[in-house]
Amino acid sequence: MTSEQARLGVAHYPFIPGPAPLMVVRTEGSHLITDDGRRVLDAGGGAIVANIGHGRPEVAEVAGRSLGEVDYVLPPWATPARVALRDRLVRSWLPEGLTQVGFLSGGSESTDSAIRLAHAHQRCAGRPGKWKVIGRWPSYHGVTLAGLAAGGHAGRRAGYDALLLDFPHIPWDDADALEAMIEAQGPDTVAAFIAEPVIGASGGALVPEDDYFPRVAEICARYDVLFIADEVMTGFGRTGRNFAVDHWGVVPDILVGGKGMAGGYAAMGGIYAKPSVTEPIAATAHNFMFFTFGAQSAHCAVADTVLEIMEREDLVERSAKVGASLKERLADRLGDHPHVAAVRGLGLMLGLELVRQREPHTWFPPGFAAAVAAEALARGVWVYPCGGGDPVQDALLLGPPFTIRDDELDTLVDVLPQAIDAAAAAAS
Ligand SMILES: Cc1ncc(COP(=O)(O)O)c(C=O)c1O
Known part of the structure; x- marks a missing residue:
């Protein structure tokens, strides 16, 4: 907070006070760049929006x-x-x-x-x-x-x-x-x-x-x-x-x-x-x-x-192709994960359903998807937490730019299990 902001009595940006969000000063390709120089992989495309990539x-x-x-x-x-x-x-x-x-x-x-x-x-x-x-x-x-x-x-x-x-x-x-x-x-x-x-x-x-x-x-x-x-x-x-x-x-x-x-x-x-x-x-x-x-x-x-x-740039076709291969990689990596009940979706709109336990199906307390998203963000990747009631309480949506590169997909696939495990450990 600057001294001027302190004088005005404004803490940080959001209308409803809450935890301080990221300050994003630049957007570029598949990344958001923060004021402290962090590069965040935007695997949620913000709120499943950024389809041609940032900064064109x-x-x-x-x-x-x-x-x-x-x-x-x-x-x-x-x-x-x-x-x-x-x-x-x-x-x-x-x-x-x-x-x-x-x-x-x-x-x-x-x-x-x-x-x-x-x-x-x-x-x-x-x-x-x-x-x-x-x-x-x-x-x-x-x-x-x-x-x-x-x-x-x-x-x-x-x-x-x-x-x-x-x-x-x-x-x-x-x-x-x-x-x-x-x-x-x-x-x-x-x-x-x-x-x-x-x-x-x-x-x-x-x-x-x-x-x-x-x-x-x-x-x-x-x-x-x-x-x-x-x-x-x-x-x-x-x-x-x-x-x-x-x-x-x-x-x-x-x-x-x-x-x-x-x-x-x-x-x-x-x-x-x-x-x-x-x-x-x-x-x-x-x-x-x-x-x-x-x-x-x-x-x-x-x-x-x-x-x-x-x-x-034939990006709709790219969404289909990259989405199919990402879904396969996620299924390989997370298909048997104890806290992932489903890997699903079409094209580059993919979802991971999160549970405490698959059989019998039980949920973590509400807020688990947000906790996983926070763990992913701490590791430099933004994914969109969603769900909110029966039949899906907690899920993550992946909606990266259609232009996302292979090495960026590698990062996403590596970070997701780490984030789920860290949030599950904290919730258990
Ligand atoms: C299917 C659907 N309809 C409507 C909306 C609302 O759109 P907006 O947030 O741009 O008002 C959303 C936003 O997530 C959505 O996913």
Whole structure:
């Protein structure tokens, strides 16, 4: 703390006081560099964001230049950068048929907007009674009140019950439960079903059976329930395909993006929909309100450049290949570890589920994943702790840049068992 900070009464950066976080003064390749010169391997990509690696001068140059050309313009108006990004997404990235593109500033704004969009669609199509959104246990759809209510992250919902709409939830892996829940609620009351194709923050990369999402899409279509795929974490190559739904050949009615869309270089999220979703809204001239800072033109230019780099360097393919080999190495190294119940995931979205004991399945006291992450950080590696309730209390998510090098992967694979053993020893 400087003497000026002491005089002002500000201790360290976070809004809610807690342990002092790292002071990161530079980001470079797969590394974060701290004020005391430590190099931290960013194997979590921050919060599963940094997909093209840190510190690309080309992106910084576009950010400066585009801000010099166009600063603030109302979100519904066009700018060349907005139109170019929209065109690139429809041409090269989105599942076929998703041609309606709206830009926001992050994942939570985007899932919240997707829920509002589904609601507006049903109302404008003459079905005003269809308002409920079915979510799953576990899941995470962001921290707005609608996102928390539709989400199933027990830890992050805790204490906010009075503020949350009572949306129905089903288990994450049971398509029959979706149909049963629509029937139980009454099909005339259900607007949408929202799901992460691979469950991230609440599940540590839970991957469904191959027939799950095709069945979900069929059930939703049959009941006029919009299928919202929340690809905030899984999108833009993270699972080794453009979007995770591509693994199963499914096109949702609404897809939500964020995180990797701009690789961490800009605050971007988005909602992408079939024309059939937006047409009733346009026909009734309903004002689907924007966010003041949605679609910032310079942010769109940055996202466009990040996606262009991913195309030029074939990084989605690299995510698939490097992810498959990292998963194999982790399974070799940790598959029999007494505190690792599962090694799973797709592409470079990999999860390790952590337990006190595999058989019978018991957990450490809450906070074990965070303790392992702290041990890894002390050894120079950042991984993203997650979980938070039944069925996954503790897990680690690995989401490194798609450009991560072999020697950096060696470091990650070496540090993980050390961190788990150290945290387990401290907890026992
Ligand atoms: C699937 C999913 N949806 C929504 C969000 C919220 O995104 P943000 O933190 O950018 O608001 C997250 C963040 O982790 C996420 O993983």
